[in-house]
Amino acid sequence: MVQQLGAPHSFYTEQQSLDVREGLQRRIQEGWFVGKAPYGYRNIRKNGRGILEIDPEAGPHVRRIFKLFAYQNLTLDSLSARLDEEGRRFRESFPKFPRSSLHSILRDRAYIGELEFRGHWYPGKHEPLTDRATWDRVQALLGGHVYQAHEMTYANERIVCGHCGHPITGEKKTKRLKSGDRHYVYYRCTYYNVAGHPRTRVTEADIDRQMLAIFDKMRIENEEIRDWVRAVLQSQTKDAQSDSLNERAELQRQMTLAINQQNRLVDLRISQEIDADIFAGKQTELRDRIASLKLQLDVVDRSHDEMCDLTVKVFELSQALLQKWLTADYATKRRILDIIFLNCRLDGATLVPTIRQPFDIFAEGLLVQSSRGDRTPIELFLAGVESWEPYVERLLMAA
Numbered sequence: 001m002v003q004q005l006g007a008p009h010s011f012y013t014e015q016q017s018l019d020v021r022e023g024l025q026r027r028i029q030e031g032w033f034v035g036k037a038p039y040g041y042r043n044i045r046k047n048g049r050g051i052l053e054i055d056p057e058a059g060p061h062v063r064r065i066f067k068l069f070a071y072q073n074l075t076l077d078s079l080s081a082r083l084d085e086e087g088r089r090f091r092e093s094f095p096k097f098p099r100s101s102l103h104s105i106l107r108d109r110a111y112i113g114e115l116e117f118r119g120h121w122y123p124g125k126h127e128p129l130t131d132r133a134t135w136d137r138v139q140a141l142l143g144g145h146v147y148q149a150h151e152m153t154y155a156n157e158r159i160v161c162g163h164c165g166h167p168i169t170g171e172k173k174t175k176r177l178k179s180g181d182r183h184y185v186y187y188r189c190t191y192y193n194v195a196g197h198p199r200t201r202v203t204e205a206d207i208d209r210q211m212l213a214i215f216d217k218m219r220i221e222n223e224e225i226r227d228w229v230r231a232v233l234q235s236q237t238k239d240a241q242s243d244s245l246n247e248r249a250e251l252q253r254q255m256t257l258a259i260n261q262q263n264r265l266v267d268l269r270i271s272q273e274i275d276a277d278i279f280a281g282k283q284t285e286l287r288d289r290i291a292s293l294k295l296q297l298d299v300v301d302r303s304h305d306e307m308c309d310l311t312v313k314v315f316e317l318s319q320a321l322l323q324k325w326l327t328a329d330y331a332t333k334r335r336i337l338d339i340i341f342l343n344c345r346l347d348g349a350t351l352v353p354t355i356r357q358p359f360d361i362f363a364e365g366l367l368v369q370s371s372r373g374d375r376t377p378i379e380l381f382l383a384g385v386e387s388w389e390p391y392v393e394r395l396l397m398a399a
Contacts (some may be wrong), residue, residue: 032050084097215321317339
């Protein structure tokens, strides 16, 4: 009798557990969060339903965490220090962001709008706190070695070791002297201390000298020649702009004509001046014609004008790199490296860069050199027709 009396209660308990699990599953599949909100969000009730919304205080902290880690080359420890410097607080009871909490935040897919349930992730309806591109970059950094980045240097993740392929980093050494402390910056591989790795360190001054030598090769010393190249590029780009505008104008004229014909055809059909078969045939013909013109307009590069102007701007930048590097801070130098080089390798103490187009053309030094003194620099330059024509053409193509 006891067993019989307990059977309904046991069934009710089991059925209630099943109903709860099914309810949670439905809620997750619909995109609603289950449980306590992660850091940066808060639980609220709206129209009788529990939902997540961004916490006005903690939400901006999460956005900043992802941006700093993704694009400022910080470790978890330096990220915590940076947040503390910016006055961002984790919790009132624990103001500074713990390293473990930062790691959990950076790994949590809830911040890209997903929900976790029983080891699987589902699309959520809450607002993401970071975008997918930033999230992917963060995961790539967390997936491998995350090296200490030095804002006092510009090499980190932009120059790699020629021996092992790992990033070159910087270290600052201070020498105590009677006249005062003297600071030195050295560049070395992050695996510098691994057994068997070459114990090579290069001073920042030596790296700077090699960078300046590369930029010096790009620069045309003679002002007359430099002005001439600029004028030729501007002339060529103006011609290209004119051709592009004329081509687009002609295609647009034909498009307008075809659309007007299509409208007149519809008017003729409405007034029953043509029968259905003729209308259908002509309508198909005009529709195909309009589609073809649209395709041709899409093929025409609408940004050609801007790209041609960019050729001149790139040339101007190549001529100013030497001076810019001498006066640039570390952030600007890192930006210059991103613009000029596809990658850069340090073989021992020698810098081996792969230069982006069209800066590689400037670095080749295609200008004609001559020891004769009976002609002006412009005449010497123009004498090398086989050199300057490909030079200008390659600049335009690269841009």
